[in-house]
Amino acid sequence: MSVGYRAVQWSRPKRLYDACAAGAMLAYLALFVGAGKLLWTGQRSISDEVLLIRATGSGALAMLHVLLVIGPLARLTPRALPLLFNRRHLGVMTFALAALHGTLVVGYYHGFGAVNPIRSLLVNNTRFDSLRAFPFELLGFAALLVMFVMAATSHDFWLKNLGAAAWKRLHMLVYPAYALLVGHVALGAVQSPRAWPAAAALAAGAACVTGFHLAAGWRSRGQDRAAPVADGWLDAGPAAEIPLDRARLVCAPGGGERIAVFRHAGGISAVTNVCAHQGGPLGEGRVIDGCITCPWHGWQYRPEDGCAPPPFKEKIPTHQVRIVAGRVRIDPRPLPPGTATPPARETSGA
Amino acid sequence: MTPADDGLYVNYLPVPAGVRRFLRRATPSMLGVMLLFGAAWAFSQRSPGEAVWDDGKPRTISGVLLTRPYPVLLTDDGVSVLLVEVGKHGPRDLAHAEGRRCEIVGWPLEREGRTMIELEPGADAVRPGSAHGPVPAARSLGRVALRGEIVDSKCYLGAMKPGEGKTHKACATLCVRGGIPPMLAVDTPGGPRFVLVADADGGPMPAECTAFIAEPVEVRGELFERGGLYTIRTRAADMSPAW
Numbered sequence: 001m002s003v004g005y006r007a008v009q010w011s012r013p014k015r016l017y018d019a020c021a022a023g024a025m026l027a028y029l030a031l032f033v034g035a036g037k038l039l040w041t042g043q044r045s046i047s048d049e050v051l052l053i054r055a056t057g058s059g060a061l062a063m064l065h066v067l068l069v070i071g072p073l074a075r076l077t078p079r080a081l082p083l084l085f086n087r088r089h090l091g092v093m094t095f096a097l098a099a100l101h102g103t104l105v106v107g108y109y110h111g112f113g114a115v116n117p118i119r120s121l122l123v124n125n126t127r128f129d130s131l132r133a134f135p136f137e138l139l140g141f142a143a144l145l146v147m148f149v150m151a152a153t154s155h156d157f158w159l160k161n162l163g164a165a166a167w168k169r170l171h172m173l174v175y176p177a178y179a180l181l182v183g184h185v186a187l188g189a190v191q192s193p194r195a196w197p198a199a200a201a202l203a204a205g206a207a208c209v210t211g212f213h214l215a216a217g218w219r220s221r222g223q224d225r226a227a228p229v230a231d232g233w234l235d236a237g238p239a240a241e242i243p244l245d246r247a248r249l250v251c252a253p254g255g256g257e258r259i260a261v262f263r264h265a266g267g268i269s270a271v272t273n274v275c276a277h278q279g280g281p282l283g284e285g286r287v288i289d290g291c292i293t294c295p296w297h298g299w300q301y302r303p304e305d306g307c308a309p310p311p312f313k314e315k316i317p318t319h320q321v322r323i324v325a326g327r328v329r330i331d332p333r334p335l336p337p338g339t340a341t342p343p344a345r346e347t348s349g350a
Numbered sequence: 351m352t353p354a355d356d357g358l359y360v361n362y363l364p365v366p367a368g369v370r371r372f373l374r375r376a377t378p379s380m381l382g383v384m385l386l387f388g389a390a391w392a393f394s395q396r397s398p399g400e401a402v403w404d405d406g407k408p409r410t411i412s413g414v415l416l417t418r419p420y421p422v423l424l425t426d427d428g429v430s431v432l433l434v435e436v437g438k439h440g441p442r443d444l445a446h447a448e449g450r451r452c453e454i455v456g457w458p459l460e461r462e463g464r465t466m467i468e469l470e471p472g473a474d475a476v477r478p479g480s481a482h483g484p485v486p487a488a489r490s491l492g493r494v495a496l497r498g499e500i501v502d503s504k505c506y507l508g509a510m511k512p513g514e515g516k517t518h519k520a521c522a523t524l525c526v527r528g529g530i531p532p533m534l535a536v537d538t539p540g541g542p543r544f545v546l547v548a549d550a551d552g553g554p555m556p557a558e559c560t561a562f563i564a565e566p567v568e569v570r571g572e573l574f575e576r577g578g579l580y581t582i583r584t585r586a587a588d589m590s591p592a593w
């Protein structure tokens with residue numbers, strides 16, 4: 001939760017997270033370069049620059065896999081949420097490593113020549129009609145541009161100014177970027193003499209990313225209660241079935257954001273499932289100290305009016321709630337963010 | 351319920367025990383998978399071939415300078431040494447030294463018995479004398495069809511390792527456009543291992559042929575030998591992909 005913008009808000013967990021991520025990155029690079037140097041020595045040694053290009057490229061791709069898997073993993077088990085809360089720093093690190101890879105390639109493979117290195121990268125090979133000769137470097141370049149846009153807009157400043165929905169859409173570009181990179185490697189390294197290991201690693205990675213997404217999608221499908229319409233309102237099931245300080249998710253018919261129905265000490269309240277911060281799933285959070293607490297970064301909102309407790313100013317849309325014969329009824333039309341609406345009491349409706 | 355016992359992590363509250371246990375297992379396993387993948391990727395790398403680039407103290411050698419299709423110094427021991435500049439540049443204009451005895455200064459690159467000299471920067475690296483040396487005639491070996499890969503001779507002879515294949519295509523093209531002699535690294539057994547690629551009249555390779563660089567290719571043309579160095583005279587129409 002922020003009142004103003006600070007450059008980056010550091011805290012002990014964030015520092016620990018960053019230290020782990022940076023340590024993993026350096027360990028990867030050291031292992032790769034070390035193994036490459038041990039494997040081929042003397043007259044058969046691989047150029048240092050080539051080793052570094054391969055280490056940074058494959059390292060960045062490996063980190064991208066971790067980034068892509070963390071999201072669905074946290075949906076599958078909330079215990080993985082700590083991996084998520086600082087994912088943006090991991091993303092920026094991945095971009096930095098990928099940018100180093102691109103820079104080394106441009107400097108080494110495209111430098112030292114009669115042509116400007118960037119020009120050489122962009123127009124040297126235009127065989128877009130051939131899979132064998134395809135300029136795979138351009139796929140990597142396009143992916144790097146996308147990663148740059150995401151890294152540059154990763155700060156909360158952009159989140160606020162673009163709006164959560166636009167920001168989220170922008171950051172969904174990580175999937176097209178991933179697809180570009182699969183092409184980059186499939187039409188590059190996979191077409192080199194070590195085709196089989198490279199192809200196998202690429203396929204295993206893609207299978208892992210898809211598998212986690214499918215599993216998480218399947219799981220959250222199961223969580224969505226179908227909510228039949230009764231006089232325009234939605235039925236959200238028996239009030240007593242919602243665990244205390246937890247939520248049940250309800251799908252509004254005809255799309256729209258999902259609704260998180262919380263049972264807390266004051267009764268039953270419904271708010272949007274979408275956190276005002278980065279769109280985190282509020283319904284997977286919990287009521288702590290009387291406030292709905294987002295599982296992603298811990299932003300809080302009061303259930304009765306969707307307002308963050310002072311001094312914070314964030315607001316989320318609320319929904320009207322009733323209890324009829326022990327069953328929760330929700331008005332699917334969201335009230336403007338921060339609108340107070342009385343929690344429904346289990347005794348009041350029956 | 352206190353925050354710590356029901357397992358939901360909030361970054362400003364103490365980490366619940368279940369979450370802590372999960373992280374203690376998940377973080378190292380993720381790191382382990384990543385490092386395992388890195389090691390496998392690193393070990394899948396192939397040998398770039400035996401080649402050396404001795405960029406220590408420059409050497410001085412003498413011989414007769416020939417310029418077509420690409421500048422070569424024919425040494426007194428009868429060895430042909432290819433000449434290039436620093437970076438991805440073919441040699442300076444050496445027309446004035448054609449056929450003369452010269453001293454040259456530079457750094458040797460060598461692979462499988464084929465030598466190249468990267469000339470020192472500065473006019474002093476090529477010192478033509480007034481004497482003309484004996485120039486052996488190029489000997490035709492007839493029409494041939496050779497399979498292999500057109501590489502830029504400098505990278506392949508040791509400047510960059512590996513200096514071949516798809517991932518090196520952009521660099522090789524840049525080198526050849528810059529005047530580094532294109533050379534066919536031949537797969538066909540029994541014949542010469544390295545063959546310079548020239549146009550039909552024995553001049554530098556035509557620009558249209560650059561599309562075939564770094565791809566498996568069959569090159570048809572007339573093969574020549576001079577001073578232990580092979581050259582094929584060809585044109586784009588006589589090249590075809592050999593995937």
Ligand code: HEM
Pocket residue numbers: 050053054055057058059060061064098099101102103105106109121137138140141142143144181184185188189517518
């Ligand atoms: C300007 C952008 C980029 C350029 C010009 C570029 C170029 C290249 C080149 C020339 C290679 C072949 C290296 C070799 O084996 O000799 C390569 C390999 C690779 N690149 Fe990129 N790339 C770019 C961006 C990226 C990005 C953003 C990623 C991933 C995040 C990436 C991942 C890889 C991987 C995994 C390999 C295979 C490494 C290997 O050969 O062992 N590249 N790239």
Ligand code: FES
Pocket residue numbers: 275276277278279280281294295296297298299
């Ligand atoms: S998305 Fe960051 S706190 Fe909710």
